[in-house]
Amino acid sequence: MTATAPPARGVRHHWADLPAAVRRGVEDILGAPVVEARTQHGGFSPGVAARVRLANGGRAFVKAVSADVNADSPDMHRAEIRLTAALPAHAPVPRLLGSYDDGTCVALVLQDIEGRQPRVPWSRNELDRVLEALQDLAGVLTPAPAGAPVADGGKSTMFTGWRTLCAAGDTTGLDPWAARRLGVLAELESGWARAAEGDTLVHGDLRADNILLTEDRVVFVDWPHAVRARPWFDLLAMLPCVAxxxxxxxxxxxxxxxxxxxxxxxxxxxxxxxxxxxxxxxxFAQHALRPAPPGLPTLRAFQAAQGAAALDWLRRRLGERAG
Structure with missing residues (x-):
């Protein structure tokens, strides 16, 4: 049976917790002081994620993190800055207004979107909206912007789970069906890079917490994992989470x-x-067995649920029964 995914939540810090120099840097980008900041709790990134209101009436969304919170997150924010800046102006994504980087703390300043994440468990109507918008997104982002990483480069150190587990020879904690077929799964996995090769910029990490629904459109947020791949890549990546x-x-x-x-x-x-x-x-199977990273207490359980759903789908595609 597929596991139920827990809430996607990182440990959030507040706008007021940021060093004064970082807050001043963000306000310099915005051209006005922040007079109100509302922390947003959905999503896995640790650190600050806040909708801010300015003294001049303007609004923005601020994401900020330091290496002290999570050693990997500043580089992810830097990747998101580069990739978001390259997205076409008409793409259904928040515009990048500016960024701050002092070598330790990195902040993105983005357009504030008046919307909400899809409700989970999903309603079929909201899922249909997202699926339709996903087709439009692939059209807008084909061909991919110049300089976007290829899937093999962006995911090469990630999509080696079965091969890593097979080399280690340790099946502790694995699904029994997968444990008996590690060699087959490792061989199947080894062909993923050529299979994914394409010229559409895909989000690469699409889930409900990376989507905002407004009254008239669907907006896709959080782009640090974007790569060039087949246009169906995001659809495939999203559906185990939906399941x-x-x-x-x-x-x-x-x-x-x-x-x-x-x-x-x-x-x-x-x-x-x-x-x-x-x-x-x-x-998902390999990463779910790792210790939880700092600031992301529900990540491993979330990955385990996604992995169980993906494995069940894979098993059925291969025409095999559980057990």
Whole structure:
């Protein structure tokens, strides 16, 4: 049975917790003092994530983190700065207003979006809105902006889960079906890079907490993991999370049916899809066994739920039963 994903939450700090120099740097970008800051709690990034209101009536969204909070997060913010700055102006993403980097603390200053994350468990209506918008997003971001990393470069150290576990020879904590097939899964995973090769800029980490619904559009946020890949990559990456979070109706989402019915998925090469799905399942399975990183207490349980859903989907694509 697929595990239920816990809330996607990092440990948040508040605007007032930032060093004065960082706050001044952000206010210099915005051209006015911050008079109100509301911390936002959804999503995995640790540190500050706040909607701010300015003395001149303006608004913005500020993300900031230091290496003291999480050693990896500043570089992720730097990647997001580079990638967001390269996105076309008409893409359904928040505009980058500026950034701050003193070598220790990194901050992004983004357009504030009046919207909310999709409710989870999902409603079918909201999922349909997101799936339709995902097709439009792929169209806007094909071809990918110059300089965007290729999938093999951006994910090469991530999508080695089954091969890493196979080399270690330790199946402790693994799903029994996967434990008996580690060699097969490792071989299948090894072909993911060629299978994913394409010229669409994909988000690379699409979940409900990286999506905002406004009255008239769907906005995709948090872009540090964006890479060039096949246009169906984000659809494939998102559906195990949808399956783990479920529908509010209690009906279990079927990722295979959702994928093959979607315009981005229906004509995708089946072998390529299976190879990339295997790599994603291996990533989640291997990372879920690691200790929780600083500031991200629910991440490993969330990855375990995504991994269980991805593995169940993969098993069914391979025509095998659980057990």
């Amino acid at each position: 783990a979070q479920g529908f509010a109706s209690g009906q279990a989402p079927d990722p295979e049916a959702l994928f093959t019915a979607h315009p981005l998925g229906r004509d995708a090469d089946p072998g390529a899809v299976t190879a990339v799905l295997a790599a994603m399942a291996g990533y």
